[in-house]
Amino acid sequence: xxxxxSVKNNSGEVLVxxxxxxxxxxxxxxxxxxxxVPPLVDGPGGSYDQAPSSPNSLDSDQPRGNIYKFIFxxxxxxxxxxxxxxxxxxxxxxxxxxxxxxxxGTNWEIWVLQTYGASAPTLYCFSPIDQISASTSxxxxxxQTFNSSxxxxxxxxxxxxxxxxxxxxxxxxxxxxGSSNVGGETNINLNVNVTPNSYTINNAPSNSSDxxxxxxxxxxxxxxxxxxxxxxxxxxxxxNSYFYAWARDDLWWTFYxxxxxxxxxxxxxxxxxxxxxxxxxxxxxxxxxLLAAIAxxxxxxxxxxxxxxxxxxxxxxxxxxxxxxxxxxxxSRNEGQSNxxxxxxxxxxx
Amino acid sequence: xxxVLETKDxxxxxxxxxxxxxERVDKVEGVSVDNIDKSSAYHQTxxxxxxxxSHKTTELTTTLLISNxxxxxxxxxxxxxxxxxxxxxxxxxxxxxxxxxYVNDGQEERDFYSIGSVPSDIINTLKTDFPSENIDDFLxxxxxxxxSVLKENVITAFxxxxxxGLKNNSEMQRYKEGVISHVHKFFMKxxxxxxxxxxxxxxxxxxxxxWCEILAIGEDFEKDQVTPMDFGYINIYFKGDPAKVETExxxxxxxxxxxxxxxxxxxxxxxxxxxxxxxxxxxRTIFSGWELTAARVKKDxxxxxx
Numbered sequence: 284x285x286x287x288x289s290v291k292n293n294s295g296e297v298l299v300x301x302x303x304x305x306x307x308x309x310x311x312x313x314x315x316x317x318x319x320v321p322p323l324v325d326g327p328g329g330s331y332d333q334a335p336s337s338p339n340s341l342d343s344d345q346p347r348g349n350i351y352k353f354i355f356x357x358x359x360x361x362x363x364x365x366x367x368x369x370x371x372x373x374x375x376x377x378x379x380x381x382x383x384x385x386x387x388g389t390n391w392e393i394w395v396l397q398t399y400g401a402s403a404p405t406l407y408c409f410s411p412i413d414q415i416s417a418s419t420s421x422x423x424x425x426x427q428t429f430n431s432s433x434x435x436x437x438x439x440x441x442x443x444x445x446x447x448x449x450x451x452x453x454x455x456x457x458x459x460x461g462s463s464n465v466g467g468e469t470n471i472n473l474n475v476n477v478t479p480n481s482y483t484i485n486n487a488p489s490n491s492s493d494x495x496x497x498x499x500x501x502x503x504x505x506x507x508x509x510x511x512x513x514x515x516x517x518x519x520x521x522x523n524s525y526f527y528a529w530a531r532d533d534l535w536w537t538f539y540x541x542x543x544x545x546x547x548x549x550x551x552x553x554x555x556x557x558x559x560x561x562x563x564x565x566x567x568x569x570x571x572x573l574l575a576a577i578a579x580x581x582x583x584x585x586x587x588x589x590x591x592x593x594x595x596x597x598x599x600x601x602x603x604x605x606x607x608x609x610x611x612x613x614x615s616r617n618e619g620q621s622n623x624x625x626x627x628x629x630x631x632x633x
Numbered sequence: 634x635x636x637v638l639e640t641k642d643x644x645x646x647x648x649x650x651x652x653x654x655x656e657r658v659d660k661v662e663g664v665s666v667d668n669i670d671k672s673s674a675y676h677q678t679x680x681x682x683x684x685x686x687s688h689k690t691t692e693l694t695t696t697l698l699i700s701n702x703x704x705x706x707x708x709x710x711x712x713x714x715x716x717x718x719x720x721x722x723x724x725x726x727x728x729x730x731x732x733x734x735y736v737n738d739g740q741e742e743r744d745f746y747s748i749g750s751v752p753s754d755i756i757n758t759l760k761t762d763f764p765s766e767n768i769d770d771f772l773x774x775x776x777x778x779x780x781s782v783l784k785e786n787v788i789t790a791f792x793x794x795x796x797x798g799l800k801n802n803s804e805m806q807r808y809k810e811g812v813i814s815h816v817h818k819f820f821m822k823x824x825x826x827x828x829x830x831x832x833x834x835x836x837x838x839x840x841x842x843x844w845c846e847i848l849a850i851g852e853d854f855e856k857d858q859v860t861p862m863d864f865g866y867i868n869i870y871f872k873g874d875p876a877k878v879e880t881e882x883x884x885x886x887x888x889x890x891x892x893x894x895x896x897x898x899x900x901x902x903x904x905x906x907x908x909x910x911x912x913x914x915x916x917r918t919i920f921s922g923w924e925l926t927a928a929r930v931k932k933d934x935x936x937x938x939x
Contacts, residue, residue, distance in 0.1 A: 330892070330922065330924065330925055331925070332922050332925045332926075332929070455698075456643040456644075456646055456648060456698055457648060457696065457698045459696070460696070460697050460698040460711070461651075461695035461696055461697050461711070461712070461715060477698060506696050507694075507696075508693065508694065508695050508696070509693070509694040510691065510692065510693050510694075511690075511691070511692045511693075511694075512689075512690065512691045512692075513689070513690050514687050514688060514689040514690070515687070515688055516660075516679075516685075516686045516687035516688055517679065517680060517683060517684065517685060517686055518685060518687075518919070519662075519683060519684070519685035520772075520791075520814075520919050524683060525929060526680070570925070570929050571929060571932065571933055571936075572808065572929065572930065572933050613639075613641075613648060613650050613696045614641060614648060615643075615648075618643075619643075619644070
């Protein structure tokens with residue numbers, strides 16, 4: 284380096300370098316709105332002699348997290364780094380992650396997905412100096428660095444981002460495993476129940492609620508559960524006796540995004556949170572009081588017709604274009620990719 | 634019982650998609666039996682002899698995360714909790730009553746019971762007043778209800794012999810003409826036994842608003858007679874928007890959680906409404922599917938006329 288300044292710690296890691304556009308604290312943000320992805324629920328209604336006519340809604344154990352929208356005013360086109368300060372930490376804390384950072388007009392819009400029912404998180408936002416117009420008036424001491432163009436790249440008066448740890452994370456292979464928390468009257472369960480990946484936070488403060496993290500969501504996962512029910516036979520009911528055959532197929536699904544929390548013992552934990560959920564179904568039934576119509580010899584053919592009606596193509600005509608309810612089945616993407624989490628402390632910026 | 638549909642290796646663990654057979658139950662006359670071979674002569678007999686039976690299957694497909702290597706034992710252990718999973722939406726088979734109606738000539742209510750749930754006082758009264766009747770021959774029976782048109786109490790019951798319906802030509806001919814079902818009527822004051830025959834309606838009745846759908850009519854016969862008695866009235870069974878029906882006929886707000894239907898007893902000559910009944914089903918029962926029954930009979934009749 285023919286000019287400028289480079290400051291390293293005793294491990295040789297660069298702390299300040301005049302060639303780097305260091306990120307500086309801009310502001311804390313509270314959300315401007317909150318929403319959830321609407322449930323996708325569809326299937327034929329109607330009454331049936333024998334076939335079940337329900338359930339016709341999402342199951343109570345299909346998660347859909349809250350999506351908090353934050354608006355960050357910026358002077359430039361370089362995206363901010365927004366750290367999440369969770370509303371709670373520990374073993375029952377919600378999972379949260381940034382699922383979208385996008386330029387909207389002169390602002391940046393940041394979406395944070397978080398477990399439904401928890402208090403909203405706060406964002407701590409950082410940008411390079413050339414993206415912000417923070418005032419430094421009144422303070423006449425400290426350290427500034429400049430690059431070869433004379434632009435300020437570091438200014439100690441603007442609270443540069445201080446990292447206490449960085450962690451390479453991955454995500455679990457699935458969000459839900461059907462082997463737990465299902466049974467009895469619990470019915471369909473697509474809640475996140477997988478064991479999270481846990482990481483020690485070095486230099487963690489004793490007060491875990493002081494921890495803020497930057498770890499945008501890159502992993503996702505999509506899972507479904509399907510139920511198939513069928514029955515046929517003869518119902519004796521006076522002159523109203525009849526032969527019947529019916530079948531009903533249900534498909535419950537949830538699409539998850541990778542999400543994080545500061546768990547018990549200040550462990551940084553990687554798991555998932557439900558982003559969108561749906562339930563679609565189809566039913567076929569035929570009844571007749573006439574033996575001739577459903578003679579045993581014809582029964583197989585009749586059942587075959589019903590099976591074809593609700594077979595593999597069942598969920599392509601339930602009112603949603605092309606049956607594209609979710610991107611893939613029972614798998615995850617990017618779950619094994621190294622996703623760095625940058626850890627800092629909220630108290631550095633107050 | 635399970636079947637592994639697909640395994641996806643994720644390194645130290647695998648995603649296993651598995652279909653679990655939660656229920657595969659065959660029943661004959663309500664009793665669980667060993668699985669029935671549908672191609673067997675026995676199954677044919679169940680159909681030929683109109684024996685109540687069913688073959689029910691419930692399967693659930695789910696996803697497991699299993700440590701490698703995946704084995705059947707690991708999968709079996711993982712799905713243990715699933716074996717008690719209930720799919721929501723199973724019908725309510727409550728046997729307290731299979732039908733309840735309210736009548737506007739005194740707001741009396743009447744319940745219909747499966748024979749095993751009929752209150753003993755009803756059974757005892759029938760045995761006393763109609764000693765020649767074998768109560769065990771009935772499948773469903775109502776409580777006693779005052780009929781202001783007939784000016785006496787009536788108990789209604791379905792006879793077991795009805796189950797044999799449509800096995801002989803005479804029954805088939807009646808079905809072809811639109812007869813849906815029939816019941817015994819026990820007239821408690823006059824000690825008579827009559828029959829009410831329910832048929833598909835073939836015309837409109839001016840006493841029923843045109844925004845309602847008439848599903849059936851009921852005509853009364855003396856027992857074992859083939860010509861309706863001229864009681865001077867007819868019973869008309871229909872469905873309609875509950876709020877509008879209640880307003881039209883000055884009825885209380887009474888509705889079933891599962892279904893609500895209505896019946897009018899009308900003077901055959903003047904079309905005067907003599908009596909209105911509100912049938913309220915809070916859960917699906919053998920009696921609650923009026924529309925479905927009417928639709929099925931119409932479909933069958935069309936086949937018979939082909």
